[in-house]
Amino acid sequence: xxxxxxxxxxxxxxxxxxxxxxxxxxxxxxxxxxxxxxxxxxxxxxxxxxxxxxxxxxxxxxxxxxxxxxxxxxxxxxxxxxxxxxxxxxxxxxxxxxxxxxxxxxxxxxxxxxxxxxxxxxxxxxxxxxxxxxxxxxxxxxxxxxxxxxxxxxxxxxxxxxxxxxxxxxxxxxxxxxxxxxxxxxxxxxxxxxxxxxxxxxxxxxxxxxxxxxxxxxxxxxxxxxxxxxxxxxxxxxxxxxxxxxxxxxxxxxxxxxxxxxxxxxxxxxxxxxxxxxxxxxxxxxxxxxxxxxxxxxxxxxxxxxxxxxxxxxxxxxxxxxxxxxxxxxxxxxxxxxxxxxxxxxxxxxxxxxxxxxxxxxxxxxxxxxxxxxxxxxxxxxxxxxxxxxxxxxxxxxxxxxxxxxxxxxxxxxxxxxxxxxxxxxxxxxxxxxxxxx
Amino acid sequence: xxxxxxxxxxxxxxxxxxxxxxxxxxxxxxxxxxxxxxxxxxxxxxxxxxxxxxxxxxxxxxxxxxxxxxxxxxxxxxxxxxxxxxxxxxxxxxxxxxxxxxxxxxxxxxxxxxxxxxxxxxxxxxxxxxxxxxxxxxxxxxxxxxxxxxxxxxxxxxxxxxxxxxxxxxxxxxxxxxxxxxxxxxxxxxxxxxxxxxxxxxxxxxxxxxxxxxxxxxxxxxxxxxxxxxxxxxxxxxxxxxxxxxxxxxxxxxxxxxxxxxxxxxxxxxxxxxxxxxxxxxxxxxxxxxxxxxxxxxxxxxxxxxxxxxxxxxxxxxxxxxxxxxxxxxxxxxxxxxxxxxxxxxxxxxxxxxxxxxxxxxxxxxxxxxxxxxxxxxxxxxxxxxxxxxxxxxxxxxxxxxxxxxxxxxxxxxxxxxxxxxxxxxxxxxxxxxxxxx
Numbered sequence: 001x002x003x004x005x006x007x008x009x010x011x012x013x014x015x016x017x018x019x020x021x022x023x024x025x026x027x028x029x030x031x032x033x034x035x036x037x038x039x040x041x042x043x044x045x046x047x048x049x050x051x052x053x054x055x056x057x058x059x060x061x062x063x064x065x066x067x068x069x070x071x072x073x074x075x076x077x078x079x080x081x082x083x084x085x086x087x088x089x090x091x092x093x094x095x096x097x098x099x100x101x102x103x104x105x106x107x108x109x110x111x112x113x114x115x116x117x118x119x120x121x122x123x124x125x126x127x128x129x130x131x132x133x134x135x136x137x138x139x140x141x142x143x144x145x146x147x148x149x150x151x152x153x154x155x156x157x158x159x160x161x162x163x164x165x166x167x168x169x170x171x172x173x174x175x176x177x178x179x180x181x182x183x184x185x186x187x188x189x190x191x192x193x194x195x196x197x198x199x200x201x202x203x204x205x206x207x208x209x210x211x212x213x214x215x216x217x218x219x220x221x222x223x224x225x226x227x228x229x230x231x232x233x234x235x236x237x238x239x240x241x242x243x244x245x246x247x248x249x250x251x252x253x254x255x256x257x258x259x260x261x262x263x264x265x266x267x268x269x270x271x272x273x274x275x276x277x278x279x280x281x282x283x284x285x286x287x288x289x290x291x292x293x294x295x296x297x298x299x300x301x302x303x304x305x306x307x308x309x310x311x312x313x314x315x316x317x318x319x320x321x322x323x324x325x326x327x328x329x330x331x332x333x334x335x336x337x338x339x340x341x342x343x344x345x346x347x348x349x350x351x352x353x354x355x356x357x358x359x360x361x362x363x364x365x366x367x368x369x370x371x372x373x374x375x376x377x378x379x380x381x382x383x384x385x386x387x388x389x390x391x392x393x394x395x396x397x398x399x400x401x402x403x404x405x406x407x408x409x410x411x412x413x414x415x416x417x418x419x420x421x422x423x424x425x426x427x428x429x430x431x432x433x434x435x436x437x438x
Numbered sequence: 439x440x441x442x443x444x445x446x447x448x449x450x451x452x453x454x455x456x457x458x459x460x461x462x463x464x465x466x467x468x469x470x471x472x473x474x475x476x477x478x479x480x481x482x483x484x485x486x487x488x489x490x491x492x493x494x495x496x497x498x499x500x501x502x503x504x505x506x507x508x509x510x511x512x513x514x515x516x517x518x519x520x521x522x523x524x525x526x527x528x529x530x531x532x533x534x535x536x537x538x539x540x541x542x543x544x545x546x547x548x549x550x551x552x553x554x555x556x557x558x559x560x561x562x563x564x565x566x567x568x569x570x571x572x573x574x575x576x577x578x579x580x581x582x583x584x585x586x587x588x589x590x591x592x593x594x595x596x597x598x599x600x601x602x603x604x605x606x607x608x609x610x611x612x613x614x615x616x617x618x619x620x621x622x623x624x625x626x627x628x629x630x631x632x633x634x635x636x637x638x639x640x641x642x643x644x645x646x647x648x649x650x651x652x653x654x655x656x657x658x659x660x661x662x663x664x665x666x667x668x669x670x671x672x673x674x675x676x677x678x679x680x681x682x683x684x685x686x687x688x689x690x691x692x693x694x695x696x697x698x699x700x701x702x703x704x705x706x707x708x709x710x711x712x713x714x715x716x717x718x719x720x721x722x723x724x725x726x727x728x729x730x731x732x733x734x735x736x737x738x739x740x741x742x743x744x745x746x747x748x749x750x751x752x753x754x755x756x757x758x759x760x761x762x763x764x765x766x767x768x769x770x771x772x773x774x775x776x777x778x779x780x781x782x783x784x785x786x787x788x789x790x791x792x793x794x795x796x797x798x799x800x801x802x803x804x805x806x807x808x809x810x811x812x813x814x815x816x817x818x819x820x821x822x823x824x825x826x827x828x829x830x831x832x833x834x835x836x837x838x839x840x841x842x843x844x845x846x847x848x849x850x851x852x853x854x855x856x857x858x859x860x861x862x863x864x865x866x867x868x869x870x871x872x873x874x875x876x
Contacts, residue, residue, distance in 0.1 A: 005503070006505065007505050007507075007559070007568060007570065009559045033555065033558070035509070035510055035513065035514070035551065035554075036513070036514040036542075039510045039512055039514075040510065041507065041508070041509050041510065041551070041555060042507055042508040042509075043507050044505050044506060044507050044570075047506060047507050047508045048506075050508070065443070067444065067445050067482050068482060068485060068486075069445075069479065069480055069481050069482050069485050070479070070480040070485045070488075071473070071479050071480075072473055072477045072478065072479065072575075072592045073511060073575060073577075073592065074477055074532075074544070074577060074591070074592055075473065075474070076473070076474040076477075091537045092537075094512075094534065094536070095534070096532065096533070096534035098532070098579055099529045099530075099579045099581065104474075106512070106544075113473065113479070116473075117471065117479060120471070121445070121447045130445060132445065132482075137510075137511060137575070139511075139512060141536055141537045143537065153512070154510045154511065154512055
């Protein structure tokens with residue numbers, strides 16, 4: 001993509017209304033634009049990141065055995081009356097009437113709708129276990145939206161729902177999702193820590209939040225530092241490893257504010273391992289048994305012919321919030337530093353002397369060669385050297401390929417790694433070899 | 439994917455309420471489930487097709503030079519008041535109030551919102567031309583939703599918007615989108631015919647509908663048959679070919695009911711070439727100049743310093759409707775016949791004697807081998823032979839690989855092409871060679 005033809009409205013100034021760095025940087029890099037209070041347009045650069053994150057979430061759901069479908073954004077109020085949550089939900093639920101004066105709403109979550117589906121299709125133990133997920137826009141009418149896409153009204157969420165014949169099986173499904181979450185966040189370069197949490201309006205008594213440590217986070221957390229050293233191997237197996245990995249990751253004290261208890265904390269965690277910080281919630285998993293299946297009559301027959309409510313859990317990831325969370329976790333004073341897995345482009349190519357005809361030709365050649373199998377943003381504009389370099393650092397593409405006055409004479413380019421700032425001078429022919437096809 | 443683990447709730451009976459074949463087949467194949475009047479859940483098989491179609495639309499937009507972003511579903515009423523359409527739109531617009539009693543709405547389309555964006559970012563001729571697009575759910579509160587996803591309330595639409603400095607340039611952008619539409623529909627195996635059409639509430643005086651001929655279509659159309667023989671070459675070039683292709687495809691009489699005039703029709707089209715039929719609208723393109731940019735003050739400075747309203751057009755494709763339109767165009771009395779490009783799976787593998795241990799092992803081996811680089815649905819259930827064969831025909835995956843009693847003894851499988859029904863008996867080793875990696 002040529003920058004001259006792209007739509008990347010970066011800002012030089014710091015936006016005054018943005019309170020946290022991710023919101024500032026998303027505005028400065030032209031990733032989003034506020035449409036109205038708490039509602040954002042995702043401009044091309046921001047949307048490209050969002051799609052990358054969405055795809056990682058999707059792939060790891062599928063690997064864990066979940067099946068994708070899509071539920072609509074607009075729901076009938078009837079199901080919510082049956083579960084008892086229509087009145088409970090309060091002013092955050094966006095309610096409206098259709099042209100026939102029926103109560104409808106913009107879904108803030110989908111437990112009722114998916115339970116209705118399960119009650120229709122899953123009648124026998126032979127249909128289970130099943131975990132279904134969708135990635136869909138939700139709406140919560142926040143009274144005070146803030147921090148950009150971190151706490152906004154219209155947001156993209158991945159929500160999965162597990163259906164099992166027994167509590168024991170349900171806990172196995174919970175473990176698979178737990179593992180899937182660890183893998184998902186790790187692929188994005190994030191350290192997301194599972195913490196015991198209150199289940200709140202979703203319900204149930206088994207629940208973990210996945211939290212990224214950040215000073216700007218809204219949650220206060222208390223953890224045993226040793227949990228920070230844990231990692232997930234690339235080759236874990238959902239069938240055999242899920243249970244052990246949950247045990248490994250829940251062995252240390254790790255709780256949100258709601259679940260904090262000073263006495264237990266001090267008893268369980270030696271002084272040298274105590275860490276009290278703030279964090280950003282990026283995922284939340286719940287096992288709530290028959291909380292929804294009982295009132296919505298989602299029953300299933302077991303192998304002995306007995307009929308019982310399906311055992312169920314739900315599992316959310318804040319897909320749009322993750323864009324901001326990654327920036328909070330990965331930036332410096334020059335701008336964003338995208339982890340490779342979520343960067344909209346693999347490379348940015350800077351031609352620092354675009355008026356030099358030979359250099360322009362060389363840049364074109366390099367642009368075309370690399371673009372064949374890689375995504376590359378080519379700054380072909382006539383901006384000044386300083387502007388180009390600053391913009392490249394600001395937008396945070398992992399690798400910068402820099403061509404300047406001496407490139408022709410020396411047959412060299414500079415390859416700069418955005419994260420470390422390290423620059424290598426490389427012979428152009430050498431560098432291009434890796435892009436030869438076949 | 440093993441069918442035993444998938445979620446494909448097919449029906450044996452014909453659903454009674456569905457009036458047209460695509461709606462019937464989408465219900466029978468477990469692609470959709472009605473959530474409430476005119477609002478559907480996309481079950482896994484249906485959603486997989488929808489995603490395939492969405493991706494083809496996206497790729498052809500990007501090839502034509504359009505840039506993807508995403509506008510939110512919920513819009514403020516303010517912009518619609520400025521354009522004058524808030525009152526015009528009537529009861530089809532889903533209106534509501536937020537918790538602060540402000541008027542908001544679920545977007546039925548996005549001309550106002552994108553024009554607001556263009557007015558903010560495109561100030562100079564240097565920023566233009568630009569064509570932006572998004573693929574987003576829309577809501578229109580149809581008074582009588584019908585025909586399943588063909589005319590429903592919540593639907594997925596691709597809408598593009600072009601921004602140009604002059605009418606002449608605007609018509610070039612229009613031509614590029616026109617070509618992109620021809621390519622998009624051709625890739626899905628559809629013959630979509632551009633027809634002169636009324637521009638209706640969108641406005642402007644240059645407009646074409648893209649229509650698929652089908653007896654169940656809601657539009658009456660009058661065309662010169664010779665347009666059916668036209669095709670788009672694979673290697674067309676947007677820069678150089680767009681204008682000529684528009685001329686080629688608009689040389690014949692081809693209009694919808696609204697624009698029909700008997701005298702002209704009979705004068706322009708020889709009796710032997712006249713075709714009066716019904717059709718399904720799958721795309722609509724408009725060039726409307728300054729209809730939105732003028733009231734919303736989206737102005738741009740030209741190279742001589744003069745300030746004028748941006749010249750603009752909009753271009754829609756009914757992505758969710760296309761799922762039904764493809765079925766209308768491609769089915770037989772046994773079920774759906776998916777064109778390869780939109781099929782959720784490349785192959786379906788049927789083991790007709792799953793209780794035969796050796797055959798089960800062989801099926802597993804074939805399943806694993808093909809799945810490495812292809813998508814395959816493996817019917818590993820214990821259903822009867824007839825049920826398996828009927829279900830495979832019903833769901834319409836292009837290639838069926840059939841293993842039966844004699845497969846082990848003869849080392850053969852049957853490969854059945856769904857569209858022609860043609861069956862080849864092939865040596866298993868021979869067949870599997872194509873799936874060797876490297």
